[in-house]
Amino acid sequence: MRLFICIAGLAFALIASGAALGHTEGHQAAHETAFGVAADPASAQRTVHVTMSDTMRFDPARVTVKRGEVVRFVVKNGGKVMHEMVLGTAADLKQHAEMMRKHPDMHHDEAHMLHVAPGKSGEMGWRFTQAGEFMYGCLVPGHFESGMVGTIVVR
Numbered sequence: 001m002r003l004f005i006c007i008a009g010l011a012f013a014l015i016a017s018g019a020a021l022g023h024t025e026g027h028q029a030a031h032e033t034a035f036g037v038a039a040d041p042a043s044a045q046r047t048v049h050v051t052m053s054d055t056m057r058f059d060p061a062r063v064t065v066k067r068g069e070v071v072r073f074v075v076k077n078g079g080k081v082m083h084e085m086v087l088g089t090a091a092d093l094k095q096h097a098e099m100m101r102k103h104p105d106m107h108h109d110e111a112h113m114l115h116v117a118p119g120k121s122g123e124m125g126w127r128f129t130q131a132g133e134f135m136y137g138c139l140v141p142g143h144f145e146s147g148m149v150g151t152i153v154v155r
Contacts, residue, residue, distance in 0.1 A: 031111075034089050035134040035152075038111035041125035044072035052116065052138060054079035056146035064153045070127045077116040083138045087112040087126060087152070093137045097144040128154040 031037065048071055051059045065071055077083045086093060100106065109115075116122045128134075131154050138148040 032129065033112065034092075034130060035087055035112070035132075036126050036128040036130065036154075039070045039125040039127040041072040041123050044070045044125055047072045047074055050075045050085060050136075050150075052077050052079060052083040052085065052148070054081055056138070056143055056148040058085070058136065058138075058148065058150040061150045062153070063150065064155065065128050067128060067131045067154050070125060072123060072125050073114070074121060074123045075114050075116055076121040077118055080118045082115065082117060082140055083143065083148070084113060084115045084140060085124075085136050086114075086139050087134065087136050090135050093135050093139065093144065093149070097137070097139050100139045100144075101141050128152070131155060 046069070048060075048063055050063075050073055052075065053059070063071075073085065075085050086096065088096070111124070112126065114122045114124045134152045134154065136150045136152060137144045
């Protein structure tokens, strides 16, 4: 019951903050967030390849995009453990990482999150609608805290 209350509270907080919800079974909801909106990867102006490793790093660790640009992220897990790439603001990712530490078995499938099994690849499309500096991170417990984060600069 406590887990249900925590999950319900997180869902309410994400809705209130304008985060994207609703990516289920391959369908992405087009909810505007502080860092943009989900987009069809096929409509991307460019592709950015990102590799995740068990050294708790993303390569590249910094990506620069133009405001309004649709980017197709092709993300490869080059490690032997599960990793994920979650887009967001610094505050969003820190808050979500804390929630994941408290509830490591919590599952989520949202448009700005990509879970990639060891040795596999995945993709997501995103339109960056606001200028600023945003982040991507792996929120598997312990990974974010070990420095598995990257920066997206939107100009």
